[in-house]
Amino acid sequence: MNVAFIGLGTMGAPMAGHLLKSDCALRVYNRGAARAQQWSERFGAPVSQTVAEAVAEADVVALCLGADEDVRAMVSEHLLAHLKAGVVIVDHSTTSAALARDMSALCDKQQVAFIDAPVSGGQAGAEAGKLTVMAGGREEAFARIEPVLDGYAAKYRLVGESGAGQLAKMVNQVCIAGLLQGLAEGIHLGQSAGLDMEAVLDTISGGAAQSWQMDNRASTMLKGQYDFGFAVDWMRKDLGYVLDEARRQGASLPVTALVDQFYAQVQQLGGGRNDTSSLLRALQSSLKGEQH
Template sequence: MPSIGTRDYDTVPATDVAFIGLGVMGFPMAGHLAKAGHRVTVYNRTAAKARQWAQEFGGRHAPTPREAAAGAQIVFMCVGNDDDLRSVTLGEDGALAGLQPGTLLVDHTTASADVARELHAAATARQVGFVDAPVSGGQAGAVNGVLTVMCGGSQADFDRVKPVAMAYARAFTLIGEAGAGQLAKMVNQICIAGLVQGLSEAIAFGQHAGLDMKLVLDVISKGAAQSWQMENRGYTMVDDKFDFGFAVDWMRKDLSLVLDEARRNGARVPVTALVDQFYADVQRLGGNRWDTSSLIKRLR
């Protein structure tokens, strides 16, 4: 696990917080909270990872989400999917059971808007606030504390969590009511899917034409074709390197959320549906854990 990047922390009063889920995103995010001076208790399904985090950052670890949440003013979560989220939130050992009225639950998982609304209702029934807050920026953004966070919930709950969450974010924005954060993250993934496919086709075309594609990228990145994907993934795509960043398996999980929501709300997303199938091709090539820029592999 890479060490978290160095950054300046604004002076925010120390808060008792819990962080549930210490994967490639959650581990450094919780670390930034500890480095910002907050009193952090962590929970992870694999207890060894929680012990490793506590040893590195000096916080506490707990054996269940409920025990991690006990005494916390804010509980942050970042797990895998809807079912994982329910398992750490609901039930006798879930985080909600450990929270007192007036506290706050913040979910950074990329999940469905339906589960966000479900958990919002469960939290409200216990007089606990809830904010769905999926993130963009990948592992590097988490390590360097510069994530973009899209939030759904009430203005009051958002205002309470933002000063604390800015320990690992460069942008933390309220989009709308419960579920709006997850819907905004779906918009983000639709954009990325189309951009990466276009970039893959452009690089493959240029290589077939015999062009020096790194030189071409230098030129066109100064013009209208410029994008984050081009500047951060274009050159590694030319070099056939895909061993970093956001994995294909994770992208397909996210795109399945997009396609389910589109079927529900009637939106037409034909390019997204096609790119999802292209990612299925990459999985068949053995690229489940390759970075999402590996779409170009199916064009070679």
């Protein structure tokens, strides 16, 4: 299988790197020259100079870009002019569900399949090849990309028609945001009361309060370490899609809307590139403000 991978950022770079160890013939492309050079040096493989070169023989094109506008431009302005009929585009970017449906309809006109397949697991999951993929699209197209997903995902599933993958990712982000805010508030309360929070967290992690976030982020939160992982800027972009979709669906998400504003406070503190566990910063900053 000939695979083109476009987008060699924090997530895309290791995902594409894993495909070098698979049975597929891989070509990669990145819009920025610096990241392209970094990927080539890290993995010892060439990078295509143009989109057309990368996708010339592709059976599957994987995208790992930024927001709606990035995917729309790549597909409509660059990709479709160079793809043969029968190609499957699998989009690992996190976008709106409406964008996924638009791209699917656009691709259908040229006999190209489009699968929206956002990922969860963060940078650590991408590096380890243990991501979770939630996908929307047609079953026959999804079946064709499974050998590609095997390269960097521990779990993947088609959850519905076009747009369903992005909707599932929204559910994922809502759950994460709520958990992180609860963890941040718990730590904040314990620290304010003078508790030994390492002991407390070690104890309660064996009970009903346990979560992936507690297991993987609580220790770094205690140390004030946030220079890694999924950035606040990215989470706010994702939550923007979530809240827009909630308004369209008439769904009430009061906690998510509130946590989004707490993330805005972290951005105002200069923490836009901090890991999403930095919600604790907003609480600590508020306490300092009250003390002054």
